[in-house]
Structure formats: structure tokens, C-alpha cells
Amino acid sequence: MNAKQSTLIGKLSLLVVAMxxxxxxxxxLYDVFCDITGINGKxxxxxxxxxxxxxxxxxxxxxxxxxxxxxxxxxxxxxxVRRMTVHPGEIHVMNYLAENPTIRSIVGQAVPSVSPGxxxxxxxxxxxxxxxxxYLAGGKDMLMPLQFYVDPALPAQYSTITLSYTLYDVTAQxxxxxxxxASEFGE
Amino acid sequence: MSTVTTxxxxxxxxxxxxxxIKRWLFTTNHKDIGSMYLxxxxxxxxxxxxxxxxxxxxxxxxxxxxxxxxxFNQMTTVHGLIMVFGAVMPAFTGLANWMIPMMIGAPDxxxxxxxxxxxxxLPFAFLILLITLFMPGGGPDFGWTFYxxxxxxxxxxTTALFVFSVHIMGISSIMGAINVIVTIVNMRAPGMTWxxxxxxxxxxxxxxxxLIMVMPVLAGVVTMVLTDxxxxxxxxxxxxxxxxxxxxxxxxFFGHPEVYIMILPAFGIVSAIVPTFARKKLFxxxxxxYATASIAILSFLVWxxxxxxxxxxxxxxxxxxxxxxxxxxxxxxxVFNWVATMWRGAMTFEVPMMFALAFIxxxxxxxxxxxxxxITPADFQYHDxxxxxxxxxxxxxxxxxxxxxxxxxxxxxxxxGHMYDEKLGQLHFWCSLISVNLLFFPMHFVxxxxxxxxIPDYALQFADFNAFxxxxxxxFGLSQLIFVWVIIKCARGGEKATAQVxxxxxxxxxxxxxxxxxxxxxxxxxxx
Numbered sequence: 001m002n003a004k005q006s007t008l009i010g011k012l013s014l015l016v017v018a019m020x021x022x023x024x025x026x027x028x029l030y031d032v033f034c035d036i037t038g039i040n041g042k043x044x045x046x047x048x049x050x051x052x053x054x055x056x057x058x059x060x061x062x063x064x065x066x067x068x069x070x071x072x073x074x075x076x077x078x079x080x081v082r083r084m085t086v087h088p089g090e091i092h093v094m095n096y097l098a099e100n101p102t103i104r105s106i107v108g109q110a111v112p113s114v115s116p117g118x119x120x121x122x123x124x125x126x127x128x129x130x131x132x133x134x135y136l137a138g139g140k141d142m143l144m145p146l147q148f149y150v151d152p153a154l155p156a157q158y159s160t161i162t163l164s165y166t167l168y169d170v171t172a173q174x175x176x177x178x179x180x181x182a183s184e185f186g187e
Numbered sequence: 188m189s190t191v192t193t194x195x196x197x198x199x200x201x202x203x204x205x206x207x208i209k210r211w212l213f214t215t216n217h218k219d220i221g222s223m224y225l226x227x228x229x230x231x232x233x234x235x236x237x238x239x240x241x242x243x244x245x246x247x248x249x250x251x252x253x254x255x256x257x258x259f260n261q262m263t264t265v266h267g268l269i270m271v272f273g274a275v276m277p278a279f280t281g282l283a284n285w286m287i288p289m290m291i292g293a294p295d296x297x298x299x300x301x302x303x304x305x306x307x308x309l310p311f312a313f314l315i316l317l318i319t320l321f322m323p324g325g326g327p328d329f330g331w332t333f334y335x336x337x338x339x340x341x342x343x344x345t346t347a348l349f350v351f352s353v354h355i356m357g358i359s360s361i362m363g364a365i366n367v368i369v370t371i372v373n374m375r376a377p378g379m380t381w382x383x384x385x386x387x388x389x390x391x392x393x394x395x396x397x398l399i400m401v402m403p404v405l406a407g408v409v410t411m412v413l414t415d416x417x418x419x420x421x422x423x424x425x426x427x428x429x430x431x432x433x434x435x436x437x438x439x440f441f442g443h444p445e446v447y448i449m450i451l452p453a454f455g456i457v458s459a460i461v462p463t464f465a466r467k468k469l470f471x472x473x474x475x476x477y478a479t480a481s482i483a484i485l486s487f488l489v490w491x492x493x494x495x496x497x498x499x500x501x502x503x504x505x506x507x508x509x510x511x512x513x514x515x516x517x518x519x520x521x522v523f524n525w526v527a528t529m530w531r532g533a534m535t536f537e538v539p540m541m542f543a544l545a546f547i548x549x550x551x552x553x554x555x556x557x558x559x560x561x562i563t564p565a566d567f568q569y570h571d572x573x574x575x576x577x578x579x580x581x582x583x584x585x586x587x588x589x590x591x592x593x594x595x596x597x598x599x600x601x602x603x604g605h606m607y608d609e610k611l612g613q614l615h616f617w618c619s620l621i622s623v624n625l626l627f628f629p630m631h632f633v634x635x636x637x638x639x640x641x642i643p644d645y646a647l648q649f650a651d652f653n654a655f656x657x658x659x660x661x662x663f664g665l666s667q668l669i670f671v672w673v674i675i676k677c678a679r680g681g682e683k684a685t686a687q688v689x690x691x692x693x694x695x696x697x698x699x700x701x702x703x704x705x706x707x708x709x710x711x712x713x714x715x
Contacts, residue, residue, distance in 0.1 A: 002373075004373060005297060005369060005373050008368070008369055008372055008373065009298075009369055012365045012368060012369070012399060013365070015399055015400070016361055016365075016399055016402075016403050017403070019399070019400055019401070019402075019403035019404055020403035020404070020406060020407050022403075022404065022407075023403060023404035023405075023406070023407025023408060023437060023440075023441075024407055024411075026404075026433075026436065026437050026440065027411075027422060027433065027437075030430070030433050030436060037500075039499070039500045039503070042430075070426070109426050109427070111425045111426065111428075117498070117500060118500065166425065168424075168425065168426030169426070170426050170427065172419070173419055173421075173426075173427060
């Protein structure tokens with residue numbers, strides 16, 4: 001085997017390793033791409049601070065709320081109202097009702113999705129139950145608040161924004177130290 | 188192949204090779220390894236084919252007759268995996284092993300020991316895959332595309348074995364591809380310049396680069412499925428911050444170049460056969476090379492046309508629609524070049540030519556339905572219907588598989604030293620041609636009418652067409668038994684083949700005697 005051949009084999013092997021890494025690099029790249037473009041209806045995973053936004057009273061935006069538990073999630077999960085009309089810039093609070101009808105404690109994680117996808121960039125959450133995992137003991141219920149406003153920069157073609165939450169059972173992945181009531185587990 | 192004698196030191200062609208099973212286990216000879224790949228591919232073709240027979244048996248009539256839906260899903264899944272990774276890809280690798288060194292005037296592949304290993308891990312990969320069918324819970328049942336969450340949240344316990352078998356197939360393909368590239372780059376005979384290489388060598392060189400670029404991505408995505416299922420990662424699990432649509436992006440980033448991996452060597456084969464039997468030089472050699480390279484580059488820019496219905500933004504669907512349609516241009520260049528090669532040629536219609544001609548016509552039909560599928564708004568109707576099944580079987584069965592069969596007939600006399608039985612070969616061709624169309628053409632109609640793929644039952648309105656399709660399927664399966672008989676008969680004996688075999692054949696492989704000696708081109712040939 002001559003030197004030229006070994007160099008070529010080396011380069012090709014490096015390409016194999018690089019492409020394997022690239023496959024994994026697609027994961028963060030995908031998230032960054034969706035964050036920047038707002039496609040895929042992903043909203044920010046972090047809260048935004050409530051700015052002194054100018055309320056644009058000349059426009060009305062209808063916000064529709066959809067909430068559904070995942071097939072394997074036994075909770076009852078629904079918004080207090082199905083839809084509300086807001087002016088861009090106004091801060092609103094919306095409560096979601098969660099009820100655990102089972103006898104065991106369950107941890108839930110809500111994952112938001114906004115439609116139309118590009119409107120996601122203009123839907124800001126100041127506070128949301130979706131930022132953390134939610135713990136609910138068996139037979140209990142609770143109100144989960146969402147505080148939000150619509151960016152006045154929302155392009156004019158959007159008059160309705162649909163916010164959909166899917167609630168997942170993440171009891172298996174729960175990290176108890178985040179919660180005070182960890183001792184309730186294991187009953 | 189030279190005959191294996193009982194004498195330990197049989198020196199006729201300086202081939203000191205062990206006898207019996209050890210010869211095959213330890214061989215580093217490109218011809219032995221090529222033969223093993225081809226036989227392996229043929230065996231896998233029949234195993235995968237048997238699964239297709241189960242599918243067609245169940246779909247012969249509406250309602251659930253023979254198998255339960257979960258087993259049906261395992262059949263569609265494993266049929267796909269075996270045909271793609273076990274039949275078509277190893278068959279092309281086998282042809283590459285046999286023919287590339289002989290076509291470029293090299294004594295063997297550049298890395299013969301790795302060559303041995305890349306073949307011998309393959310049977311174990313498929314053993315692992317097939318054995319899952321007999322385990323509690325059954326084999327993989329989430330489709331060969333193993334979309335998350337079907338392969339993560341909802342899959343059965345044997346998924347880990349599926350993942351490992353895909354890993355092994357990937358390693359095998361990558362090693363094979365590295366071997367092909369190193370051989371072609373470093374071992375061409377003096378005077379064999381890039382633009383003198385036969386097109387089969389060119390198309391394989393480009394295919395090998397595609398393999399190196401995408402098989403690691405496939406390895407990555409199956410590993411993510413593995414860790415999502417067993418190690419609580421959340422690449423594709425929305426509950427943990429992942430995204431199931433991401434799976435489809437990564438998978439199809441592999442998956443679309445993969446479909447060209449399965450067709451580019453076929454272009455090379457047809458570009459070898461058509462000039463031989465038209466007794467003319469290939470029309471537009473350079474444009475063939477550039478068209479192959481353009482298809483390969485474009486293949487990285489079209490993956491999301493498999494995902495139009497996931498709710499992509501309009502801009503993205505338009506981008507992927509246009510890039511997909513652009514691929515029709517270099518592909519069209521190829522089809523017209525083949526037609527132009529035949530124009531005013533002194534054509535004869537031996538079996539390899541018949542399969543190559545059928546390839547050109549039927550692959551073009553499959554290509555055109557591909558252009559239909561690329562139209563985003565129309566795709567919403569076609570998506571996940573039998574129209575898609577018809578499309579990819581036209582390009583893979585009457586495309587890739589027909590080209591492999593054509594190649595087998597074309598080079599069998601070189602491999603065995605005997606001419607195959609022309610009458611039986613023609614019988615095999617006509618049975619295959621008629622049955623393959625009876626099998627796949629009506630799928631267009633039921634697909635357009637809305638019959639979904641991967642479902643073991645269907646609405647009553649599709650009953651007649653499905654009965655036709657099933658009959659076509661059984662006939663196509665039976666027709667391939669003729670092929671096996673032709674190969675066995677040809678290996679055993681027959682009319683002696685000359686070195687050139689075909690009157691119009693040109694190229695280095697036709698300058699060595701038939702059967703090709705165990706070692707060829709120990710001293711490099713002179714290229715005119």
C-alpha cells in the first residue's frame with residue numbers, strides 16, 4: 001500500500017466520521033433554523049420580559065386555544081375559553097384546567113405549537129406552564145396560567161393565531177429535585 | 188471461475204487458494220467476493236420476494252384472510268429493508284467487485300482484506316434482522332422508513348436488533364464504497380484517463396461518494412432512534428423537547444441520495460449494454476458523466492419532497508418542488524443519449540439488450556410518475572397511496588432490478604465461460620416484462636383512487652385491480668425461478684464463450700479469456 005493510497009483512505013474515513021457528526025449536527029441546526037425562520041410553529045422555550053409595548057387598538061387578532069392530552073396521558077386538559085380577541089401589544093392571562101383523574105401522581109409536560117407557523121415569532125409568552133414540568137397528584141386538579149401578548153409587528157395578513165398544546169406524560173423522565181412536593185412520590 | 192481441484196498446489200493460474208469452505212471464507216479475490224455478493228443478493232431477492240408474496244396473498248381479496256395486521260406490517264417493513272439493503276445494493280457491489288478491476292485494468296480491488304470483511308459481515312446483519320421475525324413481539328413493523336414515533340414510542344422490543352443490523356449493513360456499504368473509490372483513483376492502468384473510463388466505473392465512483400456521504404447519516408439516525416427508545420433521550424420526542432418531524436428530515440437526507448445509490452450503477456450498466464447491441468459508440472459520453480454528477484449533487488437538495496404533507500411553509504415546498512423537477516433534466520439527457528445511441532445502429536435483441544430496453548422504457552414511466560409526485564399540490568392526493576408504491580417499484584424493480592438482471596446476462600458468459608440458454612433467457616424476459624406491468628401498472632389507478640399503502644385491507648371498490656395486481660405479483664415471482672435455472676444451467680455448461688462474447692462489445696473486460704482467469708491484469712494492459 002503506497003503513501004498516496006493511505007492518504008486517500010485517511011481522507012475518506014475522515015469524511016465518514018464527519019458525515020456521522022453532521023447527522024447529529026442536524027439536530028441543533030434544525031432547531032436554530034426553526035427559531036430563526038419561525039417555521040414549524042415553534043414558540044420560544046424561554047419567557048420574554050413584559051415590555052412596554054404600544055397597544056395597537058386599530059387591529060384585532062383572534063387567538064384560538066387548543067389543548068389535548070397525548071394518547072398515553074390520562075389527564076383532562078382544556079383551556080378556560082376556546083377563543084379570545086386581543087389587540088396586539090395587550091398582555092392577557094389565560095388559564096388552562098388540568099385534572100388528574102387517576103389515583104397515581106403524574107408529571108406532565110405541555111408542548112406548544114402555533115399555526116400559522118410564521119406567526120410563532122410574534123406570539124410572546126411572559127409566563128407559561130409549558131416552560132416547566134407540571135406535577136399533579138392523583139385525583140387533584142389545578143389551573144395552569146399562560147401570560148402572553150401578540151407582537152404589534154405581526155404582519156397584516158394574520159388575523160387569527162391558533163395556539164395548540166399537547167400534554168405529554170413525562171413521569172418517567174421527571175427530575176424530583178426541581179419540585180418541593182417530591183416526597184409525595186412513591187406513596 | 189477456474190475449477191477447484193483436489194490437488195493442494197494447482198498452479199495453472201498461480202492461484203494458491205484453499206479449497207472448500209475456507210476458500211470462500213478467507214478469499215481476498217475480487218471475483219470470488221463479487222460472486223458471493225451476487226449470490227447473496229439473489230438469495231435475499233427471493234427472501235424479500237417471498238415476503239412480497241405474503242403481502243400480495245393478503246391483498247388478493249378485501250378483508251383479512253391469511254395474516255394478522257401486525258404481521259402484515261412486519262412483512263412490508265422487512266420486504267423493503269431486504270430489497271434495498273440486501274438485494275439491490277449488494278448486487279451492485281457484487282458487480283462492482285467483479286467488473287471494476289477488469290474494466291480499469293487492475294489486478295484486484297485496492298483493499299482486498301477489507302473487501303472480504305465488508306462481504307462477510309452482511310449475512311450476519313440480515314440474520315439478525317430476519318431472526319427478529321421469530322422473536323416474541325415480532326420483527327420491525329414500522330415501515331422500512333422507521334418514522335419516529337412508530338419506531339420509538341410504539342415499536343416492539345426487537346427494535347434494538349433492527350438498529351444493530353442497520354449499523355452492520357451501513358458499515359459494510361461504507362467499506363465497500365471506500366474500496367471502490369481507492370481502486371478507481373489509484374489502480375487504473377496507465378493510459379486509462381478519467382474520461383476514458385467505462386460509464387459503469389464512473390457511475391459507481393459517484394455512487395461510492397454518495398454512500399460515504401449518506402450511510403453515516405443513516406447510522407446516526409438509527410442511533411438516535413435507539414437512544415430515544417432505550418436511553419431516554421428526546422431527539423424525536425416532543426415531550427422532551429424533540430421533534431418527530433426532525434426524524435423525517437434526517438432520514439430523508441439519507442434516503443433521497445439512497446435512491447440514486449440504487450439507480451446510478453443501473454445507468455452505468457445500461458450505458459454498457461446499449462452500445463454493444465446497437466454496435467455503435469455511446470452517444471454523448473461526456474454528457475453522461477456530467478449528468479450522473481449533477482444527479483448526485485442535486486440528490487442532496489430534494490429530500491423534503493417526501494415530506495410535503497408535514498406542513499412545511501409554502502416557500503420550502505416550492506424550493507423542493509423545483510429542485511426535484513430539475514433532476515428530470517440530467518435524467519432526460521441520459522434517456523435521450525441511450526435512444527440516440529440506438530438510432531441507426533445495427534441492433535440485435537439478445538436477452539441483456541431486451542432487459543436494457545425494458546429498463547429504458549419502464550424506468551422512464553417511473554421517472555414520469557416521480558415528476559407527478561414532485562408537484563406539491565398534487566402530492567397531497569398521491570401521498571402515502573399506492574401511486575407512490577407504483578412509482579418506486581417502476582424505478583426499482585423494472586429499473587434497478589432489471590438492470591441487474593441485464594448485467595447478469597451480459598457478463599454471465601465472461602464469468603462462467605459458457606453462453607446462457609438464449610431461449611430460456613427470452614422466456615424469462617417476456618414473462619418478467621408482462622408480469623411486472625400487470626403487477627405494478629394497476630397500482631397507479633388504485634393509488635389515484637385513494638388506496639393507502641401499508642394497510643392489509645382495502646375498500647371493496649379496489650378488489651378487481653388488487654386481484655390483477657396479486658396475480659401479476661405471483662407470476663413475476665415465478666418468472667424469477669426461470670432466471671435461477673438459466674444461471675445454474677450456464678454455470679454447469681453450455682456453448683463455449685469467446686473472449687469478446689458479444690460482437691459489438693468493447694472494453695478491457697472483453698480482452699481477457701472467458702471464463703475470466705482467477706487473476707487478471709497482473710501486468711497492466713496497454714490502453715489505446
